[in-house]
Amino acid sequence: MTGDKRILISPGPHLWSGLSVSKIMYLVTLALILPSGAGVYFFGYRALLVMVTSVATAVLTEYVSKKLRKRAFVMDWSAVVTGLLLALTISPTVPLWMVVIGSAFSIGIVKEAFGGLGHNIFNPALGGRAFMATCFPAEMTTWVLPAGFVADAVTCATPLNESFAFPADKLSLYKALFMGNVGGSIGETSTLLILIGGLLLLVLGIINWRIPLAYIGTVALLTFALGQDAIFHILAGGLMLGAFFMATDYVTSPITNKGRIIFGVGAGVLTVVIRLFGGMPEGVCFSILFMNALTPLIDRYIKVRPYGLKKAGEK
């Protein structure tokens, strides 16, 4: 076998975990099936249509951009994740052509124009959503009551709107928020199912606990300190989905554990500020986008202390 052409010389290590980028994205997609299913359950076929449109547009845009940039197209599920996440953050009543524009913007501009997966600064799904909110402010803020497959949709206010008709007792409000039986975006309503999907990713080691914990924890503490209903603020709006599925996006969040806590706390503070003092009822999307923009800075200054380096002040 000496000199045999079959013998390969390759650099070490000669083992690999096998957990590839596409496997990770696939697992995220799986975890998103629960909130997506909830969306369909509460909002009917219309929600399904929005999701399918968004995902298909995302994958197609990715394919076209790769071809234009003369790169190989790999079906790595990341476009599916982006498309699905975008659909989950918008109202089921948004016209489909707007969904197409939003989804194409997510992939084509926010992701590929920056160099593709790994090089983008902003979370593609949130970038697309912010774009849609700017272009189509009316459609993006028209919410309907969950009607399932039976009744016609009735417009309503989301719990974070001032005009929201609060139920008389807190417990039934919490219960509605937790189970998802409220008006809102397709996937943001059922805290329970988002939580299950998020915990699944935590257990599988796909996402790190620091960002969700710091984010949700900050929102809870801050709203509590400001004399607000902390439980309501955790359960309402897009916080859960944002904290588990968007803020944890690897590419657009800090790489160090310390940086991740800063990111989570920062997003939490911003969310509360926007919700309570800003002009918009919901602040999750813009908070995370803002922290995305800060991430390169955080990564620049927050370093890990290497083994054996004296801590400051130690002799």
Add this chain to the structure above:
Amino acid sequence: MNFKLNWRGTSYGVKLPEAKLTAVSPIERAPLPEKVIITLHQNIGAPCKPLVKRGDKVLTGQKIGDSEKFVSAPVHATISGEISGTTMLVHPATGQLVEALIISSDGTDEWVVPEAKDAIDTLSVEEILKRIREAGIVGLGGAAFPTQVKLSPPKDKRIDTVILNGCECEPYITSDHRVMLEYGREVLSGLNIIRKVLSPDNMYIAIEDNKQDAIEHVRKLLASMKLDRNCKIVTLKSKYPMGAEKTLIQNILAREVPIGGLPMDVGVVVHNVSTARAIHDAVSERKPFIERVVTVTGAVKEPKNLLVRLGTPLRDLIENCGGIDGEANEIILGGPMMGISQFDLGFPVIKGTNCILLKKSMQSKEGDCISCGRCLDACPMSLMPTMLVKYAKAGRYDACKEAYIADCFECGACAYACPANIPIVQYIKIAKSELIKRAAKK
């Protein structure tokens, strides 16, 4: 006494598949090779000069190469016969050409007359160190640093702790495991000799929890040899790279070796269990270091732990194990994580060879870094491997240096964990060698 410790800062390192195919295979003596190839540079430190020439008759155990340098170890004939020639080989670890002597066996395995044995208690420290050096012992865990140098710390460095390393944290390899089970007495006797040299306050034997049989066995032996008052067994979680010196020290003693420093800077010396056995053989039995246990594993018909004369060509050992099985296309000297691909089956076993692994290559396409941070979590040195790669790709080697690239010991945990399949260690090696070149120019 026995106590259980966990990986301190549990987030570092990676969990690897064990693949210890030969954990229950008793050590077998490989047949005497027809020829051996003894490279004159096997370890960290100075190369040896040959003491024999072509045509000379040599006996098993005869010294055939040595150096005057302090950091060096002599080499010995590992079979009896005739020096039939010299050759140049590419050293697998350094990639440099090294000279090697070829010995053709006369089939008799006639030994040099051994020196008289004596009671260890009567020996001076100098005499012990001399015997260890003369036997040519180097660290057998892979680093191959001359053992007597490690046992001669400068006067101002007091060694308070000795750690005997039986972790063997790389997959597949079982040579240390089997040595602990089958030569446990010799290992502990070697530890006792180390104790005599360094007189530490504490001694620990570190074993990963996937080797319960070895833990039990060594515990019993410690008691029966009345060493258990000075020496504790530490059971460590099986996690890679647990057995690296610096991580061991961190996990057992909660001390960190300063950057650029050695374990002795924090009062610690770490020796491998197989090295301890070789120390026993050298000092008590007065036998030079000419054979070691090598795990031959992976895609061979019959994976084995073989007791092998140094210098035996890899081909002989692979044949001994029934030959290559299946689609293996890589021959790795060492374990799958830190081992090095070898292209020539004629290459010999050297002192640091603990394993020969045949494997199908897992190479696949490199992707873009997605900043997932897995490499940071994996790195036992708490470096930021992805940053090192970024700087290395951009040719910013000074930035690599400032990011402590020198502290990377190329364990490969980062690359194992990387979902984008980036050959991180490869980039790090390139940057390191560029930095060395630059330093040499100045």
